[in-house]
Amino acid sequence: MIIVLKDGIGKDKIKSFSDELSRDYGVKVNTWFGTHSTVLGLIGDTQSVDIERVQANDIVDTVKRVQEPYKKANRKFHPDDTVIEVAGRKIGGGNIAIIAGPCSVENRDQICGIAERVKAAGASFLRGGAFKPRTSPYSFQGLRAEGIELLLEAKKQTGLPIVTEIMSINHIDLFADVDIIQVGARNMQNFELLKALGATGKPILLKRGLANTIEETLMSAEYIMSAGNEKVILCERGVRTFEDYTRNTLDISAVPVFKRLSHLPVIVDPSHASGIDWLVEPLSLSAVAAGADGLIIEVHNDPPHALSDGAQSVTPDAFDVIAKKVFHLKKALADL
Amino acid sequence: MIIVLKDGIGKDKIKSFSDELSRDYGVKVNTWFGTHSTVLGLIGDTQSVDIERVQANDIVDTVKRVQEPYKKANRKFHPDDTVIEVAGRKIGGGNIAIIAGPCSVENRDQICGIAERVKAAGASFLRGGAFKPRTSPYSFQGLRAEGIELLLEAKKQTGLPIVTEIMSINHIDLFADVDIIQVGARNMQNFELLKALGATGKPILLKRGLANTIEETLMSAEYIMSAGNEKVILCERGVRTFEDYTRNTLDISAVPVFKRLSHLPVIVDPSHASGIDWLVEPLSLSAVAAGADGLIIEVHNDPPHALSDGAQSVTPDAFDVIAKKVFHLKKALADL
Amino acid sequence: MIIVLKDGIGKDKIKSFSDELSRDYGVKVNTWFGTHSTVLGLIGDTQSVDIERVQANDIVDTVKRVQEPYKKANRKFHPDDTVIEVAGRKIGGGNIAIIAGPCSVENRDQICGIAERVKAAGASFLRGGAFKPRTSPYSFQGLRAEGIELLLEAKKQTGLPIVTEIMSINHIDLFADVDIIQVGARNMQNFELLKALGATGKPILLKRGLANTIEETLMSAEYIMSAGNEKVILCERGVRTFEDYTRNTLDISAVPVFKRLSHLPVIVDPSHASGIDWLVEPLSLSAVAAGADGLIIEVHNDPPHALSDGAQSVTPDAFDVIAKKVFHLKKALADL
Amino acid sequence: MIIVLKDGIGKDKIKSFSDELSRDYGVKVNTWFGTHSTVLGLIGDTQSVDIERVQANDIVDTVKRVQEPYKKANRKFHPDDTVIEVAGRKIGGGNIAIIAGPCSVENRDQICGIAERVKAAGASFLRGGAFKPRTSPYSFQGLRAEGIELLLEAKKQTGLPIVTEIMSINHIDLFADVDIIQVGARNMQNFELLKALGATGKPILLKRGLANTIEETLMSAEYIMSAGNEKVILCERGVRTFEDYTRNTLDISAVPVFKRLSHLPVIVDPSHASGIDWLVEPLSLSAVAAGADGLIIEVHNDPPHALSDGAQSVTPDAFDVIAKKVFHLKKALADL
Secondary structure, rough: OOEEOOOOHHHHHHHHHHHHHHHHOEEEEEEEOOOOOOOEEEEEOOOOOOOHHHHOOEEEEEOOOOOOOOOOOHHHHHOOOEEEEEEEEEOOOOOOEEEOOEEEEEOOHHHHHHHHHEEEHHOOEEEEEOOOOOOEEEEEEEEHHHHHHHHHHHHHHHOEEEEEEEEOOHHHHHHHOOOOOEHHHHHHHOOHHHHHHHOOOEEEEEEEEOOOHHHHHHHHHHHHOOOOOEEEEEEEEEEEOOOOOOOEEEEOOOOHHHHHEEOEEEEEEEHHHHHOOOHHHHHHHHHHHHOOHHHHEEEEHHHHHHOOHHHHOOHHHHHHHHHHHHHHHHOOOHHH | OOEOOOEEEEEEHHHHHHHHHHHHOHHHHHHHHOOOOEEEEEEEEEHOOOHHHHHHHEEEEEEEEOOOOOOEHHHHHHHOOOOOOEEOOOEEEOEEEEEOOEEEOHHHHHHHHHHHHHHHOOOOOOOOOOOOOOOOOOOOOOOOHHHHHHHHHHHHHHHHOOEEEEEEEEHHHHHOOOEEEEOOOOHHOOOHHHHHHHHOOOOOOOOOOOOOOOOOOHHHHHHHHHHOOOOEEEEEEEOOOOOOOOOOEOOHHHHHHHHEEEEEOOEEEEHHHHOOOHHHHHHHHHHOOOOOEEEEEEOOHHHHOOOOOOHHHHHHHHHHHHHHHHHHHHHHHHHH | OOOEOOOOOOOHHHHHHHHHHHHHOOOEEEEEEEEEEEEEEEEOHHHHHOHHHHOOOOEEEEEOOOOOOOOOOEEHHHHOOOOOOEEOOOOOOOOOOEEEEEOEOHHHHHHHHHHHHHHHHHEEEEEEEEEOOOOOOOHHHHHHHHHHHHHHHEEEHHHHOOOEEOOOOHHHHOOOOOEEEOOOOOOOOOHHHHHHHHHHOEEEEEOOOOOOOHHHHHHHHHHHHHOOOOOOOEEEEEEEOOOOOOOOOOOOHHHHHEEEEEOEEEEEEEHHOOOOOOHHHHHHHHHHOOOOOOOEEOOOOOHHHHOOOOOOOOOHHHHHHHHHHHEEEHHHOOOO | OOOEEEHHHHHHHHHHHHHHHHHOOEEEEEEEEOOHHHHHEEOOOHHHHOOOHHHOOOOEEEOOOOOOOOOOHHHOOOOOOEEEEEOOOOEOOOEEEEEEEEEEEEOHHHHHHHHHHHHOOOOOEEEEEEOOOOOOOOOOOOOOHHHHHHHHHHHHOOOOEEEEEEEEEEHHHOOOOOOOOOOOHOOOHHHHHHHHHHHHOOEEEEEEOOOOOHHHHHHHHHHHHOOOOOOEEEEEEOOOOOEEEEEEOOEEOOHHHHHHOOOOOOOEOOHHHOOOHHHHHHHHHHHHOOOOOOEEEEEOOOOOOOOOOOHHHHHHHHEEEEHHHHHHHHHHHHOO
């Protein structure tokens, strides 16, 4: 960590500040006196140093981290790709995992029917919302516990492991048989939930928040990991910008950046990123070309009558085409 | 709600779609046939109509709401300002309420000492963080339950009602004696928490999310209100933009917009909006000039040694000046 | 265009407003009286109707366009892809055109040397900045007229047509022998420049502005086209967001959206979008997978000594690999 | 400037890099060898050091400026407020200057009539658009040269100095008698225009771009100032964000930040910032409370028939009230 001090600070003040940093954080402090300003360099484990606190000091001009603030999620300390294995399916390390299914679980026929179709098309996991985060309290809120029961039936019928979103720390027990627990974008910084999920040991699909940086996303992964659970899958699902043609703006660069900074698997959600069914195919292909380890795609047998997110859901027929192209592309990229 | 259909849709299809809307949502549907396109107008209570579902229909081009999607928070149905009274202090309706105190509760002397100072300066409420949302799992997470105990002691000593943030639905019992429960920006769309707070009947200070629109903020208020608790205070605390000189970008326009769309009280948090101590004064004055019902300001006796947010905390001496100017300005505005 | 009127407006006022719209814009106005609100539907060519003016009327609640405001750039009126041919090279219609070269032209050896290398790797066009838009007046501003001379020499030597940016309407004469004139992101809404370029008849590479929507970009293309020049190439180069790891945020969705809304060719600039050399390859591949008609890539023989944008420039060796992969991927996609 | 090098770089490489920096930029380089990384500190005038070039070097990890990159606009080198005097009216230094008038000049009666009204209400300057930047080529583009003639007539009649926008370097001669030349948000980084305006010596009203930072705005001021013209007035007019209730998001914090970083006068444009007539009053008051030196407000005698921006224009009657409140507030603030 580099701390630039303001002009004209006396040596006494600098020394007492250095001593304080050294004592409080167990770091070594080097001082470099320049003509116009003085710079302190902190050596050691600076991850616990609170930037805001340092900045609050009167004599400090600016502070700059040199080390990344995440440790367990950091590729530097874990050069190999993390590969998460769930019921024989692998996520990470150059495999392509497709998670597909409806936005909301609606009834047995719907979820089982879609599960059969996406399995046939090559999906490795079934998704389906049981607890639904909706902007309006007057919108359908999901089948909740019953939705999870139906997902488990579809799993039994098709063998597909299931992925579904958790919305409250109070519901963790209901997720005991869920294969991958999803944390939605709106809960990415629900830190108490993250800590509790860290204690479950289950694979966690962590969606990037609407206005969260790449680094903040890695810090949320770090919350789960530092609570003892290293099975975290990162998911880029678009961020919020001024552009309103699409529901969100897919930050495709986040895919290679996450892969470079972290060893965790990275998947992309083209459905929420765009909010438009016909964009799912080109965004899926671009995600795979950018190096994503997988996709999570909303598929519905009857989008106009979907209880949520119909506009961005593709039909099973359209999904057949998308999955085929994705696997073909992945093969072509492997030859490069 | 206005639904614009695509070109060249047959009358049969239009009729069956209209009938479906009418049946599913209990609304009346008027059809207007134009030369190039057909428009449907939905009449009645359209708040339950799911825009996404309508958009997912093949024959629909675009959909536009005419009614706002919030009802209980809507000034149209509640023209008078809501005034929330807490231990004799009023928030809303042209009063200026100042909530002040440290980012984090650190120890008895700190919280009681600051409480005395901000009370003397004219603050009506004491703030202090017990549960702290921090980006890093390695940062100080707050004194938690003990922090609430210390706040209650400061309340006992000074008579100031207390405001503190809740981070998990699991902690609600700990907040039984808290006067105003704060929902932080990162939890603004933690819908399960909002519903649970709706059941408490306690005044809720709802902070706008980092990337949430004014309408979404009102919809989150609606979650609390529709669960039975109408005591919601809205708080503008800056949104996330490309500008990086300030920690966030204070959306000052949100103040008069919230006041026009809703009857709920609106306060401003200049400390989090800017992240910089010397901006707290000008932003406080501008908030009051824009019509805010109050302010929430971070005050710390020793900012460089604050356990969190030191850079944006003002000293008690600086707070004396700010409060004096704010009250003076409020008086001048009342004469306009 | 759909105009929703406020509640409780008298029929007389509505009639006189309808008559005015009809008279001023030559459109037919249909009125639909609902229970709570009245809706006007404008039929005919509504592209000249000024939304702001309509909104300024006291009786108007909201206005919604049904027709897109662009005509010449609109795929509806021109279903086939526009293919622009320059010196035997095609841009658009499923071809992949790569434009490559240094950020700034620095001297004869540099530009000719790079030109040879990018030609050998498969680039169809040479780029190089002669007039350089720089945030600081104290940064290198380009070789200006001399830079264009050097580009023309490189063209003579290699046969590659050249692409270079114009910064002022005053310089148009200097661009007489330039093959494709680039309008930079900062000038995308320099409307006087766009009109003047419309009069040149030369192919124009139009970069999307840092904070401009897809629709605004098409409106800027419309400026050039309505001034008589239909040879416009759209370029997505990233937009400005809160994410600061990358220089900009590549809006990959803009590629398929531009292709659907317009018949114009669409290329991607991964160098400016990311600002980081090692991101150029994955972003190039993702752009091609998303359907881009080409790429514009910064290549420099000695990035650390480039006079501008060194951090995002790739070496000729790295470019060899990128071009090879891009062509391989394009071939694989053609087989889908 | 602080340059953090990557881990494990040999001393030879560091020395040759330091020597190069020293030689190329005339700065002194101090080296601080840490355990894990090495830091270089550049001393002297680092404003000409190209950050991008430094970053492009293989051995560099990150670079951080300590000095601001603007010099002439910097308050450090010019502690006193710049006060610009135009025809006896002062802008800057604690005065409140109101610039008011229609978005577009439409005809003699309109501009002269509005001029009389805004003068009577206390405006010091008349604004009016002659050259109009419009998103659509099919919208009214302004009366152009004739518009300037009409403004000059209104000036003759009322004595109010005039402010109007320039859109092209080609039109500078037409602005010979204009008192303050406005650079619009879309041209804030039209650097060739800025340089040319630097040569005119006339007061320049520089609007912040839609997606430009505070620092970039100061760099654009620096372009004008380094070309010899120090009479620059900064104008905050809202930036582009995800919020769509208002046309833009007024960044009120920019006012005190500009005032702290620079000595130049700062005004606010509440009309463009909000796009809504009823927001002009609260935003004007908040701007003055935040320390603005003035306001630029759109006033139209008949907003529904304005040829542009009617929705955000206030009537002369409404302007009377706003101006009265603004002056009253300014007086109250002076007593603080």
